[in-house]
Amino acid sequence: MKLQRTRSQERILNLLKSLNRAVSAQDIYVELRNREQSMGLATVYRALEALKLEGVVQVRTLASGESLYSSVQRDQHHLTCLNCGASIAIDECPVHQLESELQDSHQFRIYYHTLEFFGICDRCSVVTTTDEAE
Ligand SMILES: [Zn+2]
Ligand SMILES: [Zn+2]
Numbered sequence: 001m002k003l004q005r006t007r008s009q010e011r012i013l014n015l016l017k018s019l020n021r022a023v024s025a026q027d028i029y030v031e032l033r034n035r036e037q038s039m040g041l042a043t044v045y046r047a048l049e050a051l052k053l054e055g056v057v058q059v060r061t062l063a064s065g066e067s068l069y070s071s072v073q074r075d076q077h078h079l080t081c082l083n084c085g086a087s088i089a090i091d092e093c094p095v096h097q098l099e100s101e102l103q104d105s106h107q108f109r110i111y112y113h114t115l116e117f118f119g120i121c122d123r124c125s126v127v128t129t130t131d132e133a134e
Helices: 007-019 025-034 041-054 096-106 122-133
Strands: 057-061 067-071 077-081 087-090 116-119
Touching (some): 007 025, 007 057, 025 041, 025 067
Parallel strands (some): 077 116
């Protein structure tokens, strides 16, 4: 199936790819205006909805209820340190096999998944130990 994207959808997708982080629809609206590619907020929302259903944009909803959008990246996971914020990429995907199994058992086409690990990195755990010793 060949999807025909609108120009708004292309612009938003290109923007999300270049930003490389998750942003709100409002951020996208402002960023497009800065790039002189202005479009109405309603158009931004419509385009994001279409891109989401196409599987090229993912959305994460914060506790505040705000939705953050980002382009779907390659299958890459990270260990994130809660203290210094270091983000360490891990080579393998622990759920790759599970994903294929779920697709089969549930007849569900999976576009992407998210998986993040949080804790304390090696460097920070050394610092913490030293503090306690004093
Ligand atoms: Zn750390
Ligand atoms: Zn993965």
